[in-house]
Amino acid sequence: MAEKLFNIVIAGGGSTYTPGIVKMMLEHQEDFPLNSVTLYDNDGERQAVIGEALEILMKEEAPQIHFSYTTDPKEAFTGKDFCMAHIRVGKYAMRQLDERIPLKYGVVGQETCGPGGIAYGMRSITGMLEIIDYMVKYSPECWMLNYSNPAAIVAEACRVLRPDARVINICDMPVGTRRRMAYIVGKDYEDLDVRYFGLNHFGWWTSVKDKTTGEDYMPKLLEYVSENGYLTQKAIETQHMDESWQATHKKAKDLLALDPRFLPNTYLKYYLYPDYVVEHSDPNHTRADEVIEGREKEVFGAAREIIRKGTATGGEFTVDNHASFIVSLARAIAYNTHEIMLCIVENKGAISNFDSDAMVEVPCVVGNNGPEAMCQGEIPTFERGMMQEQLAVEKLVVEAYVEHSYLKLWQALTLSKTVPSAGVAKQILDDLIEANKEYWPELK
Numbered sequence: 500m501a502e503k504l505f506n507i508v509i510a511g512g513g514s515t516y517t518p519g520i521v522k523m524m525l526e527h528q529e530d531f532p533l534n535s536v537t538l539y540d541n542d543g544e545r546q547a548v549i550g551e552a553l554e555i556l557m558k559e560e561a562p563q564i565h566f567s568y569t570t571d572p573k574e575a576f577t578g579k580d581f582c583m584a585h586i587r588v589g590k591y592a593m594r595q596l597d598e599r600i601p602l603k604y605g606v607v608g609q610e611t612c613g614p615g616g617i618a619y620g621m622r623s624i625t626g627m628l629e630i631i632d633y634m635v636k637y638s639p640e641c642w643m644l645n646y647s648n649p650a651a652i653v654a655e656a657c658r659v660l661r662p663d664a665r666v667i668n669i670c671d672m673p674v675g676t677r678r679r680m681a682y683i684v685g686k687d688y689e690d691l692d693v694r695y696f697g698l699n700h701f702g703w704w705t706s707v708k709d710k711t712t713g714e715d716y717m718p719k720l721l722e723y724v725s726e727n728g729y730l731t732q733k734a735i736e737t738q739h740m741d742e743s744w745q746a747t748h749k750k751a752k753d754l755l756a757l758d759p760r761f762l763p764n765t766y767l768k769y770y771l772y773p774d775y776v777v778e779h780s781d782p783n784h785t786r787a788d789e790v791i792e793g794r795e796k797e798v799f800g801a802a803r804e805i806i807r808k809g810t811a812t813g814g815e816f817t818v819d820n821h822a823s824f825i826v827s828l829a830r831a832i833a834y835n836t837h838e839i840m841l842c843i844v845e846n847k848g849a850i851s852n853f854d855s856d857a858m859v860e861v862p863c864v865v866g867n868n869g870p871e872a873m874c875q876g877e878i879p880t881f882e883r884g885m886m887q888e889q890l891a892v893e894k895l896v897v898e899a900y901v902e903h904s905y906l907k908l909w910q911a912l913t914l915s916k917t918v919p920s921a922g923v924a925k926q927i928l929d930d931l932i933e934a935n936k937e938y939w940p941e942l943k
């Protein structure tokens with residue numbers, strides 16, 4: 500029988516992460532062969548820059564793979580096996596507002612955490628439902644591997660609003676941190692066997708062992724992180740070298756102090772040290788500005804350079820964790836490999852003393868039925884208490900979206916550990932409503 504060649508659509512084709520994923524897929528032509536790659540975006544002008552550059556690269560490196568880019572959903576989603584999604588509804592302009600508005604009130608301004616994450620969630624649900632419906636209509640068997648943030652809220656919206664769609668929500672943060680852990684103990688990423696529990700951007704590693712020998716690396720890692728956080732001497736990733744990310748890796752040392760048994764996800768800093776985060780934020784220059792001046796400029800600059808030269812032989816685009824994880828996930832489904840990967844799935848007892856209908860991030864065995872959660876047992880009171888509060892925030896956001904409820908969104912903001920009072924929550928909410936008029940359902 501002829502070898503199966505896969506057809507891929509990348510939704511959010513104009514994303515800064517698209518070139519990395521395409522390059523990573525080219526590196527995997529031996530073990531994940533492709534027939535076609537299509538980029539889809541609802542901003543044709545933005546996507547055309549990435550599309551034109553990748554067209555040149557594909558012609559040079561893999562002329563046998565059909566490559567195209569389009570804003571037409573039917574053309575994009577027909578005949579596809581996998582949709583790799585990373586859309587940003589409202590783009591960086593809205594991310595700037597998500598970050599700046601809470602800071603005006605002395606509250607954490609962050610892409611996926613606190614009020615900024617809630618605002619982004621209310622925008623993302625609409626965009627996600629749109630692309631999920633295209634996929635289901637034009638390629639009912641297709642799997643969507645979704646990075647679009649805020650992944651926790653998006654995952655809950657998928658569970659409630661599109662329960663039968665084949666969507667797997669994922670995050671690359673634990674992948675990046677695991678790479679750092681491997682470096683700290685002198686091993687490779689693949690050598691480690693990890694156990695983890697939490698919500699997205701809200702979790703803890705309970706075990707890190709050697710996959711072959713079973714050696715327990717937790718004592719060494721706990722000692723290292725208690726002194727340095729996850730900061731390493733060597734640059735482990737191509738991204739995350741900005742000073743603000745270095746500070747985040749370092750801050751993990753203060754997160755660990757709260758429960759010295761488990762290795763924390765760096766995102767917990769926004770919930771455990773919000774005052775410190777606000778003190779170290781510049782309300783007039785947030786992470787969105789750094790990304791616009793950094794990653795966006797680099798990736799689009801590289802693309803324009805390829806177009807100008809008419810060739811992509813200069814190694815303009817790079818790959819990182821983000822790309823390697825999503826391609827590995829597609830391979831695991833395509834070839835039923837049963838690899839263990841962290842995915843965001845419905846709990847259903849995986850964390851035995853936590854809500855069954857919570858979307859949790861846990862190790863899963865991945866095969867052609869998708870991810871199957873591995874049991875992580877009971878979690879302690881501190882972590883459970885934090886997760887319970889955050890879970891209520893995420894569920895209230897989705898309820899507010901569905902019911903167009905001002906009250907529920909106000910409750911969500913008030914419950915967020917990053918917000919000091921219902922009064923401050925209301926002020927932030929009213930500003931966010933004004934800023935998101937074009938994107939949110941009208942709240943009553």
Ligand SMILES: NC(=O)c1ccc[n+]([C@@H]2O[C@H](COP(=O)([O-])OP(=O)(O)OC[C@H]3O[C@@H](n4cnc5c(N)ncnc54)[C@H](O)[C@@H]3O)[C@@H](O)[C@H]2O)c1
Nearest residue numbers: 511513514515540541542585586587626646647648670671
């Ligand atoms: N889950 C994770 O761990 C993880 C890691 C990295 C990035 N991300 C997410 O990936 C996404 C892309 O990030 P980026 O910084 O490259 O953003 P970006 O703004 O560069 O790219 C996003 C693209 O999505 C497009 N888009 C917006 N709404 C759309 C819609 N309804 N349909 C089709 N396309 C649409 C935009 O036009 C834009 O080209 C973001 O959601 C980001 O938060 C997630």
Ligand SMILES: O=P(O)(O)OC[C@H]1O[C@H](O[C@H]2[C@H](O)[C@@H](O)[C@@H](O)O[C@@H]2CO)[C@H](O)[C@@H](O)[C@@H]1O
Nearest residue numbers: 648670671672675736738739786790819820821
């Ligand atoms: O502030 P940004 O846009 O640079 O990053 C926000 C994202 O950060 C995490 O993703 C990292 C990832 O951990 C790292 O390995 C590498 O691939 O870069 C990514 C982006 O810098 C996080 O997991 C995402 O959800 C955030 O969107």
Ligand SMILES: [Mn+2]
Nearest residue numbers: 669670671672
């Ligand atoms: Mn993430």
